[in-house]
Amino acid sequence: MEQRKHEPKTYPWRAFPFAGTVLKNLFSKPATTGYPFEPAHYPDRMRGHVEIQIENCISCGLCARSCPPGALKVDRAAGTWTIDRFDCVQCGSCVNACPKKCLTMVPGYTEPAAQKSSETFTRPQAPEVPAGKAGGRPVKGDACVYCTLCAKKCPQGAITVDRAARTWSLDAGKCVGCGLCAASCPKKCLTLQ
Template identity: 55%
Template sequence: MKPTKMFVFTRQIMENLVSKPVTEEYPFKQSNYTERMRGHIEIDIEQCISCTLCAQNCPPGAIQVDRQKGTWSIDRFDCVQCGNCINVCPKKCLHMKKGYTMPDTQKNTEIYVRPVKKQQFPQAKEDCVYCGLCAKKCPKQAINVDRTQKLWQLDKNACVGCTLCMKTCPKHCIEMIEE
């Protein structure tokens, strides 16, 4: 090693010994987050209808939804905080929270369990004009409209109760009923 390079290196060592560290003491000292920070995904599980749209639109596949068990889970290590899940959620129960997740030594999955509540299904009233807009807007293709026979059918196993059909009906002839 040349003597000039050694002196540069020694000078840097001496500066580092007397200066304050550049890094922060996270997680022991809370950080100041910038305005543009994405943060991490949070869910209001009580509002979730398990429509699986968030999981279908998650590029790395970090979100899993089990409709039968009523669970919503996220693998924080795989999540890239892109916000696709937030944009497609019909109930707006997902949001971005500023801050980092707590560091961990193992890769784990956070599981949220939805509270059990009565299922609501859409039902068309008599003044339906069978336009088919509700069927086109349904994310699960649970509605079938036949204009020639004036028939409106719902597949209750596929319906997630997202109310998008009700919101798009131009005649406001769809209502949600409990079963």
């Protein structure tokens, strides 16, 4: 008598390992959302993108100096603020550095485009300020101790302090009115005009 080897049984559904998944997906709702037709829901901790309230901007340039990839450019003379959206890494460093809090992080994504482009915002013209009053910070009496903190904090180098001669001077043409000098003064003898 001939001995037969035991042959394994074959199951036809093993030839189609994803058949169950395909059938399940045919009769269930899609996992994706119809984004253009339904509003997008962003995660709670999403960084978003940078937005500016250009009318509050004083063009001090602190945001551009604190931007790690160099995506921001500020032109004080022209009153413009420019951002390269695709260079921006949404770190929020510019938002933290802004003394006037005119920069904010807004939920949302940068819209895709075929070309890299930049957005430029122009500050509206401010009313004329009389000479000698352009963002000046007078020293209050003899309270100044000439510690030079205000000069060190000034982003434009508008303040000069000479400790030996006990003099303090302001170049009103360079001053942008950011208020960092007044905030850093330990004696609170500087004020914004």
